[in-house]
Amino acid sequence: MDVQLKVRRQNPEAEGEPYWKEYALAVPDHFTLLDALIQLREEVDETLSLRCSCRSHICGSCGMRVNGHANLACKTKLSDLHTDTVTVEPMGNMPVIKDLVVDLEPFWKKLYSIDPYLQPAGEVPEREYVVPADSMLHLDGVVNCIMCGACVSDCESLSVNPLFIGPTAFAKEYRFVMDPRDAADTQRLMQMNGPGGVWDCTHCFQCVEVCPKDVAPMDRIMAMRKMLVDDGVTEKHNGARRQKAFADLVGRYGRLDESRYLMKSVSMGELAGYAKVGLRSAMRGKLPPLVPHRIPEAARIRRIFERTRSTHRRRFKLHQQAQEGSRV
Amino acid sequence: MIYKHGVLVVGAGLAGMRAAIEAHNQGVDVAIVSKVYPVRSHSNAAQGGINAALGEGDTWESHGYDTVKGSDYLGDQDAIEILAREAPAAVLELEHWGVNFSRDEAGHLGTRNFGGASQARTFFVADITGQALLQVMFEQLVRVGVRMYNEWFVTSLIEDGGVVRGIVGMDIRSGQLHAIQADAVVLATGGMGRVFEPSTNALINTGDGMAIAYRAGARLMDMEMMQYHPTTLKGSGALLTEGARGEGAYLLNSEGDRFMKTYAPNKLELASRDVVSRAEQTEINEGRGIDNCVLLDCRHLGKDLIMRKLGQIHELALELAGVDIVERPVPVRPGFHYPMGGIKTDVDGKTTLEGLYAAGECACVSIHGGNRLGANSLLDTVIFGRRAGAAASARSRTAGSGAAEGSRLAEVALQQETDRLRALLDRPYVGELAAKVRWDMGVNMVKYCGVFRDEAGLTEMGNLLHSLEDRATRVHVGDKGRVFNTNLTSVLELQFMLDLARAVQLTALTRTESRGAHTRTDYPERDDEHWLRHIQLQYASEGPEIHYTPVTITRWEPQVRSY
Amino acid sequence: MTTYAFYPGCVAKGGAPELYQSMVAVGEKLGFSLSELTGAACTGAGVISERDPLAGDVVNTRTFAMAEQLGHPIMTICSTCTGVMAQVASRVNHDADYRAEVNQYLSDEGLEYRGTTEVKHLLWALVEDYGLDRLKDLVVRPLSGVRLAPFYGCYIVRPSKAVDPLTAGREGYLEQVIATLGADPVEEYRGKDKCCGFPLLETNRKSSLALTGKRLDEARDVSADALVTPCPLCHLNLDGQQPDTPTASTQDSMPILHLPQAIGLAIGIAPERLGLARHIIDTKGLIRKLAVAG
Incomplete structure (x- = not known):
């Protein structure tokens, strides 16, 4: 099988900008991307740097971006990629040390x-x-x-x-x-x-x-x-307020009413920051109705929430068991 | 730079981290050097479990006996007694540290069957036991706060007059060489699988610790004893855990026969690994294989059990061989897996050099003798890692000042290594590539030092090694940069591996009997009269010196071995 | 002709009424038969299931059961609704035991879900049921000369295991639709399946706006004239919050179209009927450029 690898290269010693380099390889059909990169490094371009070790998805060394998304090179079968050119880049959100090696x-x-x-x-x-x-x-x-x-x-x-x-x-x-x-x-x-x-x-x-x-x-x-x-x-965190607001509103009306939702899920102090947005929306006729639309039989939704919530079980913790004097 | 620590551990797999934690607990200034980040270490590849006589009705004597029998009576029984006696506490310590071992219905530790064991005494986390242990050991290393030199490649030991005083290593990220002085160095660098092609091992398993110890004058032992795992994937050579057979999977030949009944009528698929690998290779050699493989059949275990307990090998077989083990048997064959041999140590990890200790796969205590039992390797790492850490700490506490002397030696060693690496980088290109030399070494090592061996083949391998050693002097480094130069480290690794290949070939040629994993077709019988002894090798510039030492026998006299 | 159990979602009837408005207009013209599920509850948008996973599964299964009774697949116009439903479906459709557990909570309404309801976003329905050829036949004002970058957002593409067992097959639908309408679908736009920042709006407004700004900047980098999105929640941030994004003051504004609006413009529906005046980011310039204003 012929494969075209487009690899993001960067050499800090040359102080150059990152660049793309393309390689054409002939590899067996069963090859993973890592197999191909190793072949590339061993036979074509010894200056290519990457981390790799176990070749079987267990050591976590060969993370890199393949066609734009992070994956392990050793878990990426070339025949599964269905693209003419495979782009290979270092992982994101981390500074690059060299080529495909990032600063961890x-x-x-x-x-x-x-x-x-x-x-x-x-x-x-x-x-x-x-x-x-x-x-x-x-x-x-x-x-x-x-x-x-x-x-x-x-x-x-x-x-x-x-x-x-x-x-x-x-x-x-x-x-x-x-x-x-x-x-x-x-x-x-x-x-x-x-x-x-x-x-x-x-x-x-x-x-x-x-x-x-x-x-x-x-x-x-x-x-x-x-x-x-x-x-x-x-209780005070907006995240917690949001959960409660959502459940309250959907439990009451069966659907979400955004303006009430926003008022319930951010603190008073922050609301001011959203006032501008509200005003902008109002001017464009985007504000939700003042009297929220309610689905028929909305009460059923609240009932569902109450019943499912009652099945909630706390996670099992030994130290709490010990405090409560109960046995496993 | 020259750094200094009381105890320096090289290698951050299970053995190394356990040694470092012990040294920390003993109040010693300890640091750990590793060529990869700790959780990348190859301990994570151990899938099946860890042995201990912890269950009701089980005894350390039974575990000890199984291990001795598994070793084909080449294991040193004083060491094996320690292994079996300390195992329960070691497993419990891991549990207390956070390993989420599988439980039984009542919430107690659960076990699975494993090869060569007379009882189910293998404790496990699905089929990711090594990974689970490695994570927890790393967590503990972080908890106690051991100084880590991660992604450092150790190029040599600082040795003078039989005393080891530190290491010279390269910070891979910057390419800079540094020396680290230490009162005691613990080598825990793991295996040497890359000497063989294919193998189940990671690319980092190049036997660095064994090779640098050997070059510094420490002895290697039992190097002819190389384990071939019975169930490695066709193609990639990836490992499929013995736990699969422990859970009840069958081995079938091309005629659909469970052929193990011929070779091990009692234990069948759960005979020791040397026995199963030999049986498979015999089936293949006699024409009952399928494309040089036999079949591992898990289908009758059912999807639920497979996904719950064998999820990783399900994933591996699917991804690497395109076989769903729920639906179809998967082709497997014996593949190089583990050296029973290594740096000779006593039961406290002490090598034949002062100030140098070793533990885990790179060491040879010897507890595995001629053949290691499955799930004894993880145990080996934690028990002898701890003991080596303790002994190294003791040395560090009592070591005299010698700092000035050590510092002078470190500077000299640092200069020597700097010059050596410079010369490597300056070599002209004459068409010789490290990867090619390694490949030729690897495939021939499997061919001539494989499951079956004979004099003609081993002699041929000896000649091949001469030519490979010669070629290796001409391999060049194409990457001239300093930062993350994996090309340079691969050339250094090649030199390590050639030394070890020579050690295997020479000892295999020397041992004219069949025992454990060492099967000589020209000497098919075990010969206790002449060969109930270890072969040790000592490096010398004119060629390795061979020494013989007796096997320690405490309570289990050699018997005929059958499963 | 396929009839759909139409699930517009809360935002289309609340904060983004122009989406509902444009869908109704476009649906008429395409000849979609939409039977609105007026009794269905909010999907929970991931927040209900964050608070109580079982509750999230039950309310959505309730919606599936209602559609099953009607005998129609569900069609949504909201990526988030689609994604939440798809995730619930992946749990209840193929696991009879779990479905039975969930059905317990529906029995007092006389509902029981049998696991057969299909959930489709308008985008999928267009490509798979309606057909791009038929759509093309309706195009009377091709959006030629305009670069309309696709903005899928997250829920309609991830997690692929739940949302789309046939990921490979559904990749690129939005680009195909945009191209069918005659516009350039800006294939090189990298922000298309990244986060708009909406879910962070209440908990970390700074990060939320930074993400929104990033997506807009990425669109500017490839000279997009506007974005088209199948998700009204993405629209709330990309359009509604756009003036507050970090680079807003120094960059040109970027109009954001709902998918039905883009379709409507091309098949000859007047911009007013598509609610284009209801956007925070003015769409007049874009409409002029499209030369469809009148």
Whole structure:
């Protein structure tokens, strides 16, 4: 199979701007992009730098952007790409060191910032911690994370907000918040409620889409938002207000009324900032009706919300079990 | 620059990080150097699990015996006793640190079956056990705050008069060479799979630690004992965990027979790895293979179990071989996986050089002897990583000042390495590429030092190595830059690997019997009378010196081995 | 002719009334048979399911059941509604046990969802059911000479596993429609499937506006005359918040069209009937350039 690779190159020692370089290769049909890049590096151009190691999606070294989206080169089968030219770029949201090698130090620092280790409470048991089998199994989905950085590369919030803790670190945080043995979940959630925390996620699904290990970081972020509200860690945060406003309005009218929604979900102080927008909209005849439209039988929606909410179960935590004096 | 630490660990996989954490806990100034970020280390590739006699009715003696038998009686039993006795505490420590081991219905640790084990004593996290352990070990390293030199390539040890005093390494990111002085150096650099082509191993597994220790004068041991894993994917050579067979998968030949019944009537697919690989290769050689493979059949396990417990190999088989193991058997064959041999150490990780310690895959204690049992390697890393970290700390605490002397030596070594690398970069291009030499070495090592070996082939390999060594002196470095020059590191790695290839070839030729993973078709029987002993190699400029040392036997006398 | 269970969504009837208005006008002209699901509730736009995932699944399954009773596929004009519904459908359509659990909450209304409702955005319905050839036949004022960049936003393309099991097949629909209308679909516009910033509006307005501005700047970089979006929430930010974006004061404004508006202009519906005067960013210049004003 013939393949055309268009590679984003950059050499800091030459102090040149990044440039594209195209390579034509003949490779076996079963080749992954990584196989092709290795062949390229070994036989055509030894100056090409990239990170790679395991070749089987487990070490997380070879994250890069392939045709515009982050992925592992070793997980990208060339025959699956269906494009004449494969564009290969370094990951986004990270400075480039050389060619496809990016500076991961900021990535690790974000990870360290969440205290990424188990913080149990009380005496260490003589044997293992006894916990429900499904609670450990549930963690597999996040333990699967190989820290390749693909989600961080394509994260939209990070592209405009360097403070944002980011999907990898959030997935890690979720791993501890959900671990029955970790007793620091309240502190962890409080940190998640702060600047750069879970409310700064823009819900764009990029991390879910590009994760090569199906960790679904955004889903973990949304789950932690729910915990923040359920645990009462946050009430004043606009994110929490928004959840409540949405449920209240949809529960009342069956549909969303944007102006009431906005008033309920941002604080009084901030409302002023939106006044201009409201005025602009009003002048263009865009304001929603003063008396909200209500769907027939809207009460049923509230009833659904009440009933589903009653099935809510708190996550299983050993230290709380211990406090409550109950046994597993 | 010249840096200084009490204990310096080289390699940040499980063994290295465990050693560093231990040194930290002992109050020593410790740092860890790794050529990749810690979580990229190859420990993450271990899929199946970690052994410990922790279950009701299980005993450390049973684990010990299985390990000794698995080793074909070449393992040192004092070391194996330590491994088996310390295993339960080691696994519990990992659990307490956060590994989300699979649980049984009652919430206690659950086990799975594994090859060569008389009981189900393998603790696991789906089929990502190594990955789960590596993440947790890294978390603990971050928790205690060990200084990390990440993406540093260690080029040599600073050694003087049989005493190791530090390392010289290159910060890959800047291309700058630095020296790090240390009272004690712990090598935990992992495997050497890239000496063989194909192999299950990562591209970083180039045996760096073994090679630099060997060149500095430390002895290598059991280097003829190279494990071929029975279930590696056709094509890519990627590993499919033994856990698949542990969960009940079959091996079939081209006639649809579960051929293991002929070779291991009791344990069948769960015989030790050397036995299964030999059986597969025999089937293939006798014409009952399919395109040089046999079939691993998981279909009867059902989709639910496969997705829950074997998700990663489902993904690998699908992505790399285009086979959905829920629907179809997947072609597999023996593939190079793991060296039982390595840097000779005692049970505290001490090598034959003062100030130098080693642990994990790069070391040879020897607990694996002629054949390592599945799920004993993760255990090896945490137990002997900890012990090496403790012993290195003890040395650091009692080491005399010697700082001035060390500093002078470091400067000399740094200059020497700077000159050596300069010369490498200045080599003219004569058409010889490192990748080509490595490839020729790798495929021939599999051919002549594979599952089956004989004198003619091993002699041929010896001759080939002469020509490969000669070619290697002419490979050039096309990338003349300093920053992230992976071309330069690949040339350095090639030199390491050729030393190790020679060690394997020479010891395999020397051992004129069949034991464990070392099968000589010209000497098909195990010969306890002559060969119940280790072969050690010591580097010398005129060629390796061969030494023999006895196997330590404590309580398990050699017996006929059958599964 | 296909009849759709029409689900306009809240914004089309609230903050972006011009979307509903233009859809009705365009639907008539195309001959769409739209049976509006007046009793259906809001999809929750991801926020209801953030608060209570089960609640999100139940209210949407309720909508599916209503459409199933009518025997029509659902058609939306909102990417976010489409995406939320598609995600719920991916959970309830193929898992009978879970569907039964969800149906429990609907039984008192006499509703039961059997897992057969198809959810389509107008964009998909146009390409797959109506056909671009038929659309082309209706074009009386080709939008030639204008660069209309596509702005999909997030929900209609991600997560691809839920939204579109046949991602490859549905890639490029918006560009195809734009080209059918006679405009240049600005293939090189990289912002097309990135975030408009809307979901951050209440929680981090600065980031929200920065994202909106980024998408607009990317459009300016490739000399787009306007953007076309299938998502009214994206419209709320790209149009409604545009004056507050970081580079607004130094850059030309960028008109943002709803998909039905773009279609309407090309098939000869007067701009007034498409609600183009209701935009925050003036569309008069664009209309002049299109030479369709009268």
